[in-house]
Amino acid sequence: MDKRALRTRMLSIRGSIAGHPIAIPPALQACFVPGAVVASYLPIAGEIDPAPLVEAALVAGCRLALPYVVDRPTPIRFLAGDGPLTAGPFGLTQPSAHAEPLEPSVILTPLVAFDRVGNRLGWGAGHYDRAFTEHPNAWRVGVAWSVQEVDALTPDSWDVPLHAIVTEKEWIEP
Numbered sequence: 001m002d003k004r005a006l007r008t009r010m011l012s013i014r015g016s017i018a019g020h021p022i023a024i025p026p027a028l029q030a031c032f033v034p035g036a037v038v039a040s041y042l043p044i045a046g047e048i049d050p051a052p053l054v055e056a057a058l059v060a061g062c063r064l065a066l067p068y069v070v071d072r073p074t075p076i077r078f079l080a081g082d083g084p085l086t087a088g089p090f091g092l093t094q095p096s097a098h099a100e101p102l103e104p105s106v107i108l109t110p111l112v113a114f115d116r117v118g119n120r121l122g123w124g125a126g127h128y129d130r131a132f133t134e135h136p137n138a139w140r141v142g143v144a145w146s147v148q149e150v151d152a153l154t155p156d157s158w159d160v161p162l163h164a165i166v167t168e169k170e171w172i173e174p
Helices: 003-015 051-059 127-134
Strands: 037-039 063-068 077-080 085-087 093-095 106-110 139-143 164-166
Touching: 037 051, 051 063, 051 106, 063 093, 077 093, 106 127
Parallel strands: 037 063, 037 106, 106 139, 139 164
Antiparallel strands: 063 077, 085 093
């Protein structure tokens, strides 16, 4: 499988979508308990907007963390997302470097592509795979448009699978 070609094709597909908001699946809602930290993201480049999921988490009393990115080789950190936001690399909007570091219990992850067994294709920098390894107890939930599903992805040895995927159409637990 040529990941670069697949990434290019899927980013093109994703960029052409104008879909419906995501509904909050009961299995995910059950994770939104007071004091839990939900790491999310602010969408770029056609990523599906996780705002309905974030809103449900906040209403349930969760804290919001957002990724803080320095560059491609540096691992992302999850910082409190309730303060001022700044421009980051790659077109990201992120917390200030001085925001409080948080330990996520749920990581909502943007996807380029996914399959039904929990494999994911991201931007290719390995940020989320390293974050998943750094936070092994966090529930890893991919967030994507249904058209981003592919029959199968061949994971590399460093790829960490998802626990679940939510799309605008369904909840998938591999």
